[in-house]
Amino acid sequence: MDSVSSLMDGQVLLPIIQVDNEHDGVAIAKAMHAAGLKTVEVVLRSEQSAKALSAIKAELPEMIVSAGTIVDEASLNVALEAGADFIVTPAVTEKLLSKLTQCGKPVIPGVSTVADIVLAREHGFRELKLFPAALSGGAGFLKAVGGLFKDTKFCPTGGISQDNYQDYLSLNNVFAIGGTWVAKTDWVVNQEWQKITDACAKVKA
Structure with a gap:
């Protein structure tokens, strides 16, 4: 089975789509795709968000679409x-x-603690999401555990922004960062899709 990092193929931003309707989900995904992104995460918090995921897959079959908030x-x-x-x-x-x-x-x-990391590793996982990253020790935590788990890579999410994402991407054990700041709620409400494209392009660059 492919790893998530291999599916992302060098993409360092996993942009998070939070919507409750198919139209906005597809529009956001298209705006992200216009920035050159091929992988997105759709947060599944309602039946409508699951439909949005399916709609994105149908409209943009070349995109890799993940499902988040699986509990x-x-x-x-x-x-x-x-x-x-x-x-x-x-x-x-x-x-x-x-x-x-x-x-x-x-x-x-x-994961959010060292114990969580050990538990996930015991089940064979070597690519993990640090969440909520900022409240779980942030880049400092990831730097500290790098020596303990040399074969484990992370995609930190939560509290990451345009101002601090480079702190995470500079770490050897971070393969990507997840974020919602590239698709702000007011941009979606106002259908300002170009702003989403521009925000994603900044990280991609």
């Missing part, structure tokens, strides 16, 4: 039925990790 077997099944290419979770438990190892898709399990 249990029920939300995992929704993500798989919607056609998610890989799975992202905000946290880990023994039961959830067991389900994730059997889902047939690449996964970035969410």
Whole structure:
């Protein structure tokens, strides 16, 4: 099975799409695609967001679309039925990790402590999401655990912005960063899609 980092193919930003309708989801994904991005994450917090994920897959079949906020077997099944290419979770438990190892898709399990990292590694995962990154020690935490887990890479998410994302990407154990700042709510409400494209392009550059 491919790793998430290999699917992202050098893309260092995993932009997060938070929507409750298909139209906005597709429009945001198209704006991100216009910046040269090929991988996005859709947060699954409602039935409508799952439909948005499916709509993005249909409208932009070349894009790799992941499902975020997977917290249990029920939300995992929704993500798989919607056609998610890989799975992202905000946290880990023994039961959830067991389900994730059997889902047939690449996964970035969410961790926030050293104990979480060890638990995820015990289930075979070597690419993890630090969440919420800023509140879990940020770049300093990731730098500190780099020596402990030399074969483990991270995609920190939560509290990352235009002002601090370089602090994370400068670390050897960070393969990408996740963020919502590239698709601000007011931009979506006002349908200012070019602003999303420009924000994504800044990180890509």
